[in-house]
Amino acid sequence: MEALREGMRQAMQQDERVFVIGEDIGVYGGAFGVTAGLIDEFGPKRIIDTPISEAGIAGAVIGAAITGMRPIGEIQFSDFVVISMEQLVMQGAKMRFMFGGKADVPFVMRLAGGSGTGAAAQHSESLENWFVHVPGLKVVMPSSPYDAKGLLLAAIQDNNPIMFFEHKLLYKTKGPVPEEMYTIPLGQSHVVREGKDLTLIATSIMVSRAQQAAEQLAEEGIEIEIIDPRTLKPLDEKPIVDSVIKTGKALIVHEAVKTGGFGGELAAVIMESEAFAYLDAPVRRLAGLDMPIPYNRNLEYHAVPQVENIVEEARKLVKGQY
Amino acid sequence: MAGNSKNEKLIGGILPESKARDLLYKMVLTRTFEENAEEMYALGKVHGTMHLSIGQEAIAAGSSPALKKSDYLLNTHRGHGHFLMWGGDLNRMMAEFMGKEAGYCRGRGGSMHIADVESNNLGAQGIVAGNLPISVGVGLSIQMRKTDQVVLTLFGDGASNEGAFHESLNMAAIWDLPVIYLCENNQYAMSMAFERAFRIEQVSERAAAYGMVGLTIDGNDVIAVYKAVSEAAERARKGNGPTLIEAVTYRWRGHSKSDRQLYRTREEVKEWMEKDPIQRFAKVLGVNEAQMKEIQAQAKEDIRKAVEFAEASPEPDVSTILEGIYA
Ligand SMILES: Cc1ncc(C[n+]2csc(CCOP(=O)(O)OP(=O)(O)O)c2C)c(N)n1
Ligand SMILES: [Mg+2]
Numbered sequence: 001m002e003a004l005r006e007g008m009r010q011a012m013q014q015d016e017r018v019f020v021i022g023e024d025i026g027v028y029g030g031a032f033g034v035t036a037g038l039i040d041e042f043g044p045k046r047i048i049d050t051p052i053s054e055a056g057i058a059g060a061v062i063g064a065a066i067t068g069m070r071p072i073g074e075i076q077f078s079d080f081v082v083i084s085m086e087q088l089v090m091q092g093a094k095m096r097f098m099f100g101g102k103a104d105v106p107f108v109m110r111l112a113g114g115s116g117t118g119a120a121a122q123h124s125e126s127l128e129n130w131f132v133h134v135p136g137l138k139v140v141m142p143s144s145p146y147d148a149k150g151l152l153l154a155a156i157q158d159n160n161p162i163m164f165f166e167h168k169l170l171y172k173t174k175g176p177v178p179e180e181m182y183t184i185p186l187g188q189s190h191v192v193r194e195g196k197d198l199t200l201i202a203t204s205i206m207v208s209r210a211q212q213a214a215e216q217l218a219e220e221g222i223e224i225e226i227i228d229p230r231t232l233k234p235l236d237e238k239p240i241v242d243s244v245i246k247t248g249k250a251l252i253v254h255e256a257v258k259t260g261g262f263g264g265e266l267a268a269v270i271m272e273s274e275a276f277a278y279l280d281a282p283v284r285r286l287a288g289l290d291m292p293i294p295y296n297r298n299l300e301y302h303a304v305p306q307v308e309n310i311v312e313e314a315r316k317l318v319k320g321q322y
Numbered sequence: 323m324a325g326n327s328k329n330e331k332l333i334g335g336i337l338p339e340s341k342a343r344d345l346l347y348k349m350v351l352t353r354t355f356e357e358n359a360e361e362m363y364a365l366g367k368v369h370g371t372m373h374l375s376i377g378q379e380a381i382a383a384g385s386s387p388a389l390k391k392s393d394y395l396l397n398t399h400r401g402h403g404h405f406l407m408w409g410g411d412l413n414r415m416m417a418e419f420m421g422k423e424a425g426y427c428r429g430r431g432g433s434m435h436i437a438d439v440e441s442n443n444l445g446a447q448g449i450v451a452g453n454l455p456i457s458v459g460v461g462l463s464i465q466m467r468k469t470d471q472v473v474l475t476l477f478g479d480g481a482s483n484e485g486a487f488h489e490s491l492n493m494a495a496i497w498d499l500p501v502i503y504l505c506e507n508n509q510y511a512m513s514m515a516f517e518r519a520f521r522i523e524q525v526s527e528r529a530a531a532y533g534m535v536g537l538t539i540d541g542n543d544v545i546a547v548y549k550a551v552s553e554a555a556e557r558a559r560k561g562n563g564p565t566l567i568e569a570v571t572y573r574w575r576g577h578s579k580s581d582r583q584l585y586r587t588r589e590e591v592k593e594w595m596e597k598d599p600i601q602r603f604a605k606v607l608g609v610n611e612a613q614m615k616e617i618q619a620q621a622k623e624d625i626r627k628a629v630e631f632a633e634a635s636p637e638p639d640v641s642t643i644l645e646g647i648y649a
Contacts (some may be wrong), residue, residue: 025573027585050520051449051483052511080449083484120432122448223516291647294638295432296421297369302640 022074093136150184195223334545384547461499480511500558541569
């Protein structure tokens with residue numbers, strides 16, 4: 001959370017075209033506190049509180065972006081982005097192409113997604129793959145504080161419309177973050193951990209859960225290689241393909257529901273690549289159950305992959321018990 | 323719910339006294355429920371978030387009790403009071419709040435999605451203004467089925483700035499749908515003060531833009547709400563279309579559990595706490611302090627029993643996790 005805030009602060013200090021717009025991001029500091037204090041430094045003209053109007057927020061960032069500004073929009077809970085869909089999908093995403101490649105639409109839309117807070121079905125969704133399906137948009141999903149800042153700064157500098165999905169449970173994670181400005185190029189997968197027995201591709205909060213699972217499996221002598229795509233679109237396929245060639249096995253883990261999720265895309269990427277010939281087990285997906293997120297704490301826990309599910313699934317795959 | 327068979331004293335010329343006393347009790351019950359909810363949250367007995375209506379109880383007390391059992395309710399995220407006033411059972415409500423199988427939604431929905439379709443209570447709402455377009459469909463269905471039902475749709479000042487509000491009001495107006503749009507203007511949408519979000523003085527001014535009746539009332543006055551809703555219902559039942567009622571009130575607590583309330587002053591909150599709708603209604607009914615203490619004790623006791631009921635109710639079984647998604 002502090003990494004994101006620092007990224008926004010530095011971008012705003014460096015470039016006066018950058019501003020932030022969203023619901024309760026000013027004095028309130030954002031529903032999760034990400035923008036806390038920014039209004040004191042930049043004032044209400046650059047940290048803009050809006051009425052509850054998500055279509056309006058999307059339109060505001062698009063309109064400002066095509067006329068020379070570099071807006072950062074915030075959708076308080078990523079679920080509410082469904083109200084912004086027309087502007088984002090029909091307008092922002094396609095504008096450059098429809099105008100013959102002559103318009104730049106440089107905005108970043110930050111969205112707080114994911115379950116695990118007891119917020120139930122309308123405040124817990126993982127909708128990233130909806131946007132992966134829309135040509136013209138880029139989709140970013142950081143999994144660590146270091147990546148969050150570097151990817152956010154890269155996104156702000158990018159000349160395209162970018163959907164930046166943050167996970168609520170990751171706001172409180174700690175990790176080393178350089179004070180200075182730095183960018184992590186969009187479209188670079190990250191090999192988070194090396195291993196020879198299985199390629200585990202995970203996004204967002206599932207990266208840290210996969211790391212914990214890998215620690216446990218290491219004690220059993222199973223070596224997991226973890227890859228975090230970091231940007232779902234554009235997707236850096238090579239490290240994934242190379243890894244599967246090495247391990248011969250692939251497990252994909254994400255929180256979003258399985259059917260129609262990004263895992264299907266990743267599986268297809270592997271299957272269509274030269275890694276196919278090296279597979280010695282089916283590509284497997286471990287993802288959210290095909291259901292809305294339940295309110296009850298225990299059901300909510302079981303609706304999405306947890307460390308123990310990853311351990312079990314990875315172990316089965318490595319041991320050929322799928 | 324409406325009607326007065328006995329020759330009973332009418333409070334404010336409209337509300338039968340025994341019913342009024344019941345409403346006062348339910349207002350106290352709502353507040354006690356929410357105070358208890360806060361406590362349980364602090365103790366970690368419930369998770370998630372919750373939106374308390376403390377200070378706004380008069381709107382719930384004056385609205386659904388002015389309707390018939392056969393009418394429909396579309397509730398908001400701040401809807402504990404409305405749920406109880408609609409006739410919700412405290413035990414099952416508490417169980418839902420605690421995520422238990424015996425809850426109205428089997429613990430799947432929680433406070434933000436509590437519904438009781440059987441009693442035409444079509445649910446609380448996690449999406450601001452999400453219920454407004456639905457009320458058009460319910461209204462249309464009533465028209466098509468040729469019943470004399472009406473829809474009570476609740477929402478906040480903040481919801482009035484969603485596109486859904488405008489589409490819904492216009493459609494209901496052009497088709498004369500039997501919808502009562504009841505805006506609980508508590509003067510803030512989370513941290514957004516009314517004056518910062520509107521260029522107009524009153525939400526009800528917008529009614530004119532769609533060609534429907536619009537009025538602003540004192541939302542801390544049970545009788546004023548009851549009157550306005552009764553009249554709107556009569557208009558709707560006669561086929562004379564929707565009404566936009568703006569009930570002005572104030573939220574005493576933070577928006578939800580994460581609110582540090584930096585956007586308003588303590589003085590302002592205090593000032594409104596002096597306009598307590600419960601005390602005010604008690605005065606109208608001539609209920610003295612000692613009687614009030616009794617009512618509060620009764621509410622506490624009912625809440626205690628409800629918690630007991632909910633705690634005894636089983637957690638949903640994980641093996642049933644995929645139930646209830648498709649018909
Ligand atoms: C579409 C959507 N946007 C934002 C939110 C987050 N949110 C929940 S309640 C709320 C404030 C609503 O204000 P208002 O309509 O005035 O109702 P109040 O909370 O004051 O009762 C906000 C911003 C949401 N739930 N849904
Ligand atoms: Mg409000």
